[in-house]
Amino acid sequence: MDINETNVRLWSRFGPRAVYGQAMLALAEKCPNVLAMSADLSNASGLAPFSRKYPKQFINTGIAEQNLIGVSAGLAKEGFIPFVSSFAPFVSMRASEQIRMELGYMQFNVRVVALGSGLAMSFLGNSHYGLEDIAVMRTIPGLTIVSPSDCVEVVKVIQAAERYEGPMYIRLTGAVNNPIVNTTDYEYEIGKAIKLNKGDDVVIVSTGSMVAKSLDAAKILAKKGIHAEVVNMHTIKPLDVDVLEEIVNAGKPMVSVEEHTVIGGLGSAIAEHLTTLKKKIPHKIIGLKDEFGKTAEYEHLIKLHGLNGDSIARKVEIFLKLM
Amino acid sequence: MKQKNDQHSLKDLSKEIRKVMLKMGYASEKAAHFGGGLSMVEILTSLYGEVLNYKVDNPRWVDRDRFILSKGHGVLGFYATLYVFGFIGKKEIDSFQQNESEFISHPIMNLDYGIESSNGSLGHGLALGAGVAMSAKLKNKNFNVYVMLGDGECNEGSIWEAAMFAYHHRLNNLVVIVDRNSMQNDGESKDVMGYFSIEDAWKGFGWDVRSIDGHNHKELCENLIPDKSINTPKVIIANTIKGKGISFMEGVPSWHHGKLTDRTFKEAFQELGGID
Numbered sequence: 397m398d399i400n401e402t403n404v405r406l407w408s409r410f411g412p413r414a415v416y417g418q419a420m421l422a423l424a425e426k427c428p429n430v431l432a433m434s435a436d437l438s439n440a441s442g443l444a445p446f447s448r449k450y451p452k453q454f455i456n457t458g459i460a461e462q463n464l465i466g467v468s469a470g471l472a473k474e475g476f477i478p479f480v481s482s483f484a485p486f487v488s489m490r491a492s493e494q495i496r497m498e499l500g501y502m503q504f505n506v507r508v509v510a511l512g513s514g515l516a517m518s519f520l521g522n523s524h525y526g527l528e529d530i531a532v533m534r535t536i537p538g539l540t541i542v543s544p545s546d547c548v549e550v551v552k553v554i555q556a557a558e559r560y561e562g563p564m565y566i567r568l569t570g571a572v573n574n575p576i577v578n579t580t581d582y583e584y585e586i587g588k589a590i591k592l593n594k595g596d597d598v599v600i601v602s603t604g605s606m607v608a609k610s611l612d613a614a615k616i617l618a619k620k621g622i623h624a625e626v627v628n629m630h631t632i633k634p635l636d637v638d639v640l641e642e643i644v645n646a647g648k649p650m651v652s653v654e655e656h657t658v659i660g661g662l663g664s665a666i667a668e669h670l671t672t673l674k675k676k677i678p679h680k681i682i683g684l685k686d687e688f689g690k691t692a693e694y695e696h697l698i699k700l701h702g703l704n705g706d707s708i709a710r711k712v713e714i715f716l717k718l719m
Numbered sequence: 720m721k722q723k724n725d726q727h728s729l730k731d732l733s734k735e736i737r738k739v740m741l742k743m744g745y746a747s748e749k750a751a752h753f754g755g756g757l758s759m760v761e762i763l764t765s766l767y768g769e770v771l772n773y774k775v776d777n778p779r780w781v782d783r784d785r786f787i788l789s790k791g792h793g794v795l796g797f798y799a800t801l802y803v804f805g806f807i808g809k810k811e812i813d814s815f816q817q818n819e820s821e822f823i824s825h826p827i828m829n830l831d832y833g834i835e836s837s838n839g840s841l842g843h844g845l846a847l848g849a850g851v852a853m854s855a856k857l858k859n860k861n862f863n864v865y866v867m868l869g870d871g872e873c874n875e876g877s878i879w880e881a882a883m884f885a886y887h888h889r890l891n892n893l894v895v896i897v898d899r900n901s902m903q904n905d906g907e908s909k910d911v912m913g914y915f916s917i918e919d920a921w922k923g924f925g926w927d928v929r930s931i932d933g934h935n936h937k938e939l940c941e942n943l944i945p946d947k948s949i950n951t952p953k954v955i956i957a958n959t960i961k962g963k964g965i966s967f968m969e970g971v972p973s974w975h976h977g978k979l980t981d982r983t984f985k986e987a988f989q990e991l992g993g994i995d
Contacts, residue, residue, distance in 0.1 A: 452857065455853070457880075457884055458880075458883065458884070458887070460880035460883070460884070462842075462846065462876075462877040462880055463846045463849075463877060463880035463881050463883075463884055465846070466843060466845070466846020466847050466849070466850065466877065466880075466881060467846050467847075467849050467850035467853065467881070467884060468850060469846075469847050469850055470846065470847040470848060470849060470850015470851040470852070470853065470854065471850040471851075471853060471854050471857075472850075473835075473836075473847070473850065473851055473854075474850075474851055474854035474855075474858070475854070476854060476857070493840060494843065494846070494877075497837065497838075497840055497843055498843065498847065501837050502828050502836065502837050
């Protein structure tokens with residue numbers, strides 16, 4: 397898939413789910429071992445074109461997420477590379493024990509693609525929101541967790557996932573008209589965070605949809621003379637501890653931002669690592685409160701939860717003042 | 720290519736497997752799952768002695784039939800079978816339930832030992848087996864997939880998700896054996912969760928259902944081969960007795976997971992024809 401100006405704009409308009417479907421289509425063309433599997437959500441996964449073009453490589457398990465994972469594991473056992481998708485809570489929690497046994501314990505090469513995680517499911521409500529999936533998935537040994545920062549990175553992640561050894565949880569956040577973080581092609585490696593800009597006053601470490609919002613915040617802060625570096629921590633597990641330690645060694649304060657509960661997500665993962673280091677730096681976790689909130693349009697919710705650029709900038713400013 | 724122990728009849732092999740089970744459980748000096756292991760011995764000897772295609776000297780042979788023990792707590796019977804048929808040695812069975820051993824109360828996947836999957840949590844094996852059976856269809860392979868469930872295990876909803884899937888995809892290379900010993904952890908299945916016809920349930924999901932005597936090798940061998948002339952997966956409801964072969968264990972709930980003493984070990988062993 398060509399990463400050029402037109403595609404970058406087009407994919408951003410389509411949103412991560414449709415782009416996932418496009419990336420799978422391109423992958424199947426060159427890799428007959430790749431399978432796309434869905435629990436009766438092929439349209440919502442952007443997989444309708446895939447299912448038409450590669451019917452033998454598309455498997456629908458019906459509305460049965462536990463079976464989705466179990467069957468995919470059996471196929472992975474025999475050498476296939478299944479990408480299985482459903483909405484984030486349905487795969488990460490309804491089928492979490494299947495993921496624990498089949499993907500964690502037995503290490504079958506399945507890629508679980510969590511659709512519409514965070515608040516992207518908007519008016520479908522809390523039943524469909526991915527509030528806690530990082531926390532649940534992160535505790536399973538041997539499972540890699542990735543959350544792409546924009547639609548270009550969705551393509552990069554799917555391409556990297558085909559070659560990656562080991563099970564993965566790929567968390568898609570954001571909606572249609574998804575902000576663009578990456579405008580040109582770049583080197584992407586699972587487990588290696590990407591520094592997006594430079595800034596000496598504070599480092600904002602973000603994942604998924606919050607990378608773009610953190611870049612917005614950095615721009616707002618820059619106008620106030622606060623220079624924030626933004627790091628795209630697209631891989632939540634294994635965490636890029638080298639980048640974290642660089643920040644700590646430089647003595648910069650750190651803010652982590654995620655569209656996920658403040659319990660057990662990226663911020664927790666960072667904090668867990670910081671406790672192991674001798675040198676200490678201040679660290680603030682920005683995320684969703686530990687509650688089931690209101691339902692609204694996606695961007696409205698982002699503002700309501702204080703996760704837009706303005707809110708993040710304000711929180712960073714207060715954090716730096718209180719230090 | 721089939722490899723089997725031709726020197727013994729399936730009946731003798733079943734007796735030998737039961738002896739190995741007793742020795743392993745006794746030597747471990749810990750409680751072990753005897754009841755649900757003993758109930759499936761004839762099924763295992765029929766599979767490994769007659770039905771399954773495998774090469775004991777090449778356990779990863781790609782065209783081997785796959786056997787998945789979904790009722791993982793029955794693993795003592797499975798280990799003893801793997802020992803008697805030459806997949807594992809004395810060193811392995813001697814490590815049963817010892818610290819840091821791979822031979823614990825539930826199977827840990829190890830293809831070199833002939834163990835296709837890790838189990839222990841119930842309700843996982845059928846979906847896994849359905850995936851493996853589907854892989855054979857996609858790759859035009861002729862191997863068959865056998866999944867052993869317990870009747871208590873059929874309480875798990877995930878079993879029925881997989882049953883639905885296997886029928887929808889016409890996985891006629893998939894055979895499920897339900898070891899219906901009519902008991903589960905908390906007692907008799909009819910008291911815990913069992914007032915329905917398990918045969919009708921599987922029929923309702925579209926499966927080819929055979930209800931047979933699960934301790935009769937002839938009936939087992941006749942029914943275990945999949946019937947590829949029909950387009951549905953097959954389920955064998957194997958009616959068995961929990962603890963089969965050891966009179967004081969038969970149908971006794973406490974032997975679901977029990978510990979052999981010096982006295983009970985000797986008694987059990989004598990029932991199988993004495994110390995060897």
